[in-house]
């Protein structure tokens with residue numbers, strides 16, 4: 384009941400900050416290829432990553448732009464950017480602080496003329512010793528060759544020796560991989576039965592979170608700073624600002640971009656930022672077969688390991704598209720069927736089997752998340768002013784909530800980086816009471832060594848335990864559980880958390 388009341392209170396707060404529900408807007412993702420006019424050399428290019436919908440993903444994710452806290456990120460069948468930004472073009476507040484060298488807000492618009500990127504502050508040398516205790520020395524970035532990896536921004540093939548090995552490893556992990564079909568591309572509108580199923584707890588179509596996901600930092604006023612979709616041409620600009628202000632972040636890196644910008648990824652890692660997985664080609668994962676999900680996560684883990692020497696143990700699903708069947712899971716738990724995962728909790732189960740803990744972003748309710756909607760400025764779907772209005776509302780809610788928070792932002796586009804360095808971060812640094820800004824692993828009160836498989840000693844961050852479940856052989860997408868796991872730690876739960884979860888779910892259904 385306490386959770387229910389808290390949620391109700393927070394919802395009132397959301398309304399107070401002019402939350403409005405708008406239809407999910409299409410979100411674009413980068414599309415680049417090795418033949419594109421790009422360079423892996425740091426600071427050597429002023430080209431802008433072209434926007435578009437990645438092949439292999441006919442559905443573009445979306446994010447509702449609202450003032451203060453944005454709507455649930457979903458998946459839309461539409462991929463055409465609106466010609467008219469939907470956001471406000473005026474600020475509804477006076478910023479407490481901005482960067483004196485920031486671009487004027489009015490100039491941060493869709494497809495703005497891009498300024499020259501700045502060079503990386505340094506290029507770490509092969510063989511250098513990382514800050515992370517116990518990590519291997521830094522690999523040679525020059526050894527990263529596109530030919531050694533799948534084509535950029537497309538779903539990797541599932542018949543390669545590498546993917547076959549990873550599928551076998553998932554099989555051997557013992558984690559129960561549920562036997563359900565992928566969703567149809569197009570998200571909620573294209574999957575009406577699943578979206579309307581009130582017992583189905585699909586993050587994309589209703590905002591269900593599991594208590595085992597990371598979506599908040601535990602300590603009040605603590606911000607787990609994250610950036611998605613990079614590295615990009617503009618990441619060095621962000622890194623320079625973060626360095627000047629002694630800030631560290633978690634970067635959810637796209638595998639294709641890691642091949643494109645290995646020096647940038649190395650600098651992130653070597654200067655104390657956390658690196659985590661954000662898939663190879665940025666698809667909505669629930670639309671993929673089991674093998675395709677394994678390929679997306681596996682190749683991204685591999686390229687990050689090749690570039691940095693360490694393997695991340697956290698992931699963020701693109702568009703937050705991750706699935707669950709929470710109520711069924713609860714009922715099954717109550718019937719003591721020994722079912723440790725929801726029967727449709729497929730993406731989570733595969734992630735865990737691959738040693739990756741999902742990291743979402745903070746949520747106030749079924750239709751309100753801490754999403755700045757910065758991504759949609761580049762495509763003309765919202766305005767920079769609206770993004771800052773969103774940010775102002777997020778900070779207001781972050782100040783009064785009992786826990787810390789995680790916000791969705793991106794380092795892909797010039798607009799997102801300019802908004803971060805010119806406005807969002809300066810305002811956060813000037814906030815009273817002050818925010819404690821940290822990478823996600825550290826906001827969880829864990830050391831950076833816990834962020835990588837090679838350096839995690841498992842004392843404070845144990846991996847998911849293996850049980851006795853196998854991934855059945857068969858056609859892609861047909862994998863099913865052949866047993867039950869007896870000790871999957873990620874799914875550990877208590878009676879109180881189950882009650883809280885049930886209340887949350889019931890509360891969600893009422894709205």
Ligand SMILES: [Zn+2]
Nearest residue numbers: 611612701702
């Ligand atoms: Zn993303």
